[in-house]
Amino acid sequence: MNQEGNPFRQSRKRQRSHWLTIHNQRGRVAVHMWKQNAKTLIYAALGRKTAGVDGRTALLPQSKIKLVDWAQYRAKTWTPLPVKRVHIPKAGGKKRPLGIPVIADRVLQARVANALEPEWEARFEPKSYGFRPGRGCHDAISAICLTLKGKNPQRMWVLDADLKAAFDRIDHEHLLAQLGAFPARERVGHWLKAGVVDRGRLAPTEEGTPQGGVVSPLLLNIALHGMEQAAGVRYRKLGTNAAESVEGAPALIRYADDLVALCHSYDEAAKDKAKLAEWLRPRGLAFNEDKTRIVHADSGFDFLGFNVRRYDGKLLIKPSPAALRRIRERLRAEMKALRGANVSAVLHKIDPIVRGWRGMLITADRGFYAYRLWEAAAEAGADLLWRMPDGPRLPVVRRLPDGSYESFLLDPKVRSRHAVQRHRGSARIEEPSGIPVRVVEYEVTNHEGKGEIFCLITTIMGPDDANAAELAAVYTGRWEFESGLGEIKTHQRGRGAVLRSKSPDMIEQEIWALLLTHYAVRHLMCEAADQADIDPDRLSFIRSLRIIRRPVTDQAGFSPSASRESS
Numbered sequence: 001m002n003q004e005g006n007p008f009r010q011s012r013k014r015q016r017s018h019w020l021t022i023h024n025q026r027g028r029v030a031v032h033m034w035k036q037n038a039k040t041l042i043y044a045a046l047g048r049k050t051a052g053v054d055g056r057t058a059l060l061p062q063s064k065i066k067l068v069d070w071a072q073y074r075a076k077t078w079t080p081l082p083v084k085r086v087h088i089p090k091a092g093g094k095k096r097p098l099g100i101p102v103i104a105d106r107v108l109q110a111r112v113a114n115a116l117e118p119e120w121e122a123r124f125e126p127k128s129y130g131f132r133p134g135r136g137c138h139d140a141i142s143a144i145c146l147t148l149k150g151k152n153p154q155r156m157w158v159l160d161a162d163l164k165a166a167f168d169r170i171d172h173e174h175l176l177a178q179l180g181a182f183p184a185r186e187r188v189g190h191w192l193k194a195g196v197v198d199r200g201r202l203a204p205t206e207e208g209t210p211q212g213g214v215v216s217p218l219l220l221n222i223a224l225h226g227m228e229q230a231a232g233v234r235y236r237k238l239g240t241n242a243a244e245s246v247e248g249a250p251a252l253i254r255y256a257d258d259l260v261a262l263c264h265s266y267d268e269a270a271k272d273k274a275k276l277a278e279w280l281r282p283r284g285l286a287f288n289e290d291k292t293r294i295v296h297a298d299s300g301f302d303f304l305g306f307n308v309r310r311y312d313g314k315l316l317i318k319p320s321p322a323a324l325r326r327i328r329e330r331l332r333a334e335m336k337a338l339r340g341a342n343v344s345a346v347l348h349k350i351d352p353i354v355r356g357w358r359g360m361l362i363t364a365d366r367g368f369y370a371y372r373l374w375e376a377a378a379e380a381g382a383d384l385l386w387r388m389p390d391g392p393r394l395p396v397v398r399r400l401p402d403g404s405y406e407s408f409l410l411d412p413k414v415r416s417r418h419a420v421q422r423h424r425g426s427a428r429i430e431e432p433s434g435i436p437v438r439v440v441e442y443e444v445t446n447h448e449g450k451g452e453i454f455c456l457i458t459t460i461m462g463p464d465d466a467n468a469a470e471l472a473a474v475y476t477g478r479w480e481f482e483s484g485l486g487e488i489k490t491h492q493r494g495r496g497a498v499l500r501s502k503s504p505d506m507i508e509q510e511i512w513a514l515l516l517t518h519y520a521v522r523h524l525m526c527e528a529a530d531q532a533d534i535d536p537d538r539l540s541f542i543r544s545l546r547i548i549r550r551p552v553t554d555q556a557g558f559s560p561s562a563s564r565e566s567s
Helices: 012-046 061-073 103-121 137-148 172-179 185-192 216-223 266-283 321-337 343-355 371-379 412-424 468-492 504-532 541-549 560-566
Strands: 083-089 095-100 157-162 196-198 201-203 235-237 243-245 251-255 258-263 293-296 301-303 306-311 314-319 361-364 383-387 405-409 435-445 451-458
Touching: 061 103, 061 504, 103 185, 103 216, 137 251, 137 258, 137 301, 137 306, 137 314, 157 266, 157 301, 172 185, 172 216, 172 266, 258 266, 258 301, 266 293, 314 321, 321 343, 361 468, 371 383, 371 435, 383 468, 435 468, 451 468, 468 504, 468 541, 504 541
Parallel strands: 083 196, 361 383
Antiparallel strands: 083 095, 157 258, 157 293, 196 201, 235 243, 251 258, 301 306, 306 314, 383 451, 405 435, 435 451
16 A cells, blocks of 8 residues: 555654553543443442332442441341332333332342342243343344244244233242242342332232342243243254254243244144143233234234234334334423423434434454344444454445545355356356445554554445544544553453452542553553664563562552551
8 A cells, every 4th residue: 555645654753652642541541431330330239319118328428338338247137128119101001010129128139139140040041031131122033033034934923922910920939949049048038028018008918029129030030930941942952052943843032021932833822822821820920811912923013112024925123113102202202391492402302312323333343343243233223333354355336535435245145156157157147236335444554664454344435424534543542442441451450350449439549540550551661662662562561561560579468448447
């Protein structure tokens, strides 16, 4: 590539002077992210402004520290208090009852959930997606898509089912029996029997778990564990961590108390419904007959806010009419509330609702690229900026004024078929066509004159929206931030190490100390590079850190919180 006039090439002196500034900014971003993570963890564990029947909250740092100390050392004799019943609106004009535990019970429930969840995550069925870490609605919809897509899918009859008041009707004895010898089993039983205060009146709870408790979603999943087996779902192992459904068996996808069973015939779906109803009975649960039906995939069904239906042999998944209606109602309410406001205020409020993923930019390195992955990510609506892996260059369709060019990504299957046609000398060769992209290419060189070509592809097609230099700077910023965060969190702090401070203020001080140490190490590396007349980026941060640590005999031999108390 011609180096003259290249906007991405910097002089060595300018590059070195800018080096420390970049790492300083990188560290500040890391500190900001760590502060947000610390706050998120604290608020997730202790709650914010929602009080239970005792009216207590823990909004100040001092209150949070006292509550954590109590949970750690003095909570053994605690007796659970009743939950406070509140009602929130739900679809159809009905009200959903929620049970709000007191903040002390919420803290203890979070601790129990953290201990119970790993065991059950290893046992839960593969197509259970509700209230589980790393899983969500879109995973459940993807499982349905994989089963119903194609020209001739086998499971075309759908049992679209919903459980009636699942949280409120779980049988306590059966649930506790599922927990087995879990150490906190007795405490869980006390939470289930604690009672509920509704409009100032205390009522006993003979069944169910409060919908609103920290541990309640996990308990619901435990109570419903085994539903796939009861429906006759069977899997064939493909390896250590992979399996596929056995032909002739139904497929069941569940999200909390909503589920669909995909069957081969109407009779099979009816039999599955009868078997599941019998399986649910000892658990205190039953189907909501008003929302449970058996339909054909060509007729369609609604699940988790999506409408799933096959049209003339093609599967189409789109937002359900009810979901679209909710968006329209929300927009209508916002517009009424914004009457008389200026245009800027209206756009600020409405834009996030309408756009969703639109306007976001997702960056990824060359180890992340794949045609199918790019296709799926682009369909989500966000703009993409990914680095292409090393290999042949993409074809140039049209050169753009900023030095980038328009091109296209070709499906690997189409590319291989096109290559075979050309090799055989076929008289009719398919014209290559694919997903349109814009390509930004530039070269990064070191002081020895050796360069590396960076090839970025993006969905932002117009240079007026973002020119090549701006896109290259955005990608460089992503790389700088990820590298800096990895150096501080993984290498400098130590793999698996945790912060030892016990208050938000001291956590901030501890993070600040890590940042100063990182900056000092980088500064020494820059000075060493200047003396050796080499590029600072050629020095290894890990090796530099090891050399600096050698003369340190007592690394952080004190507790930050302890030192503060002693002072």
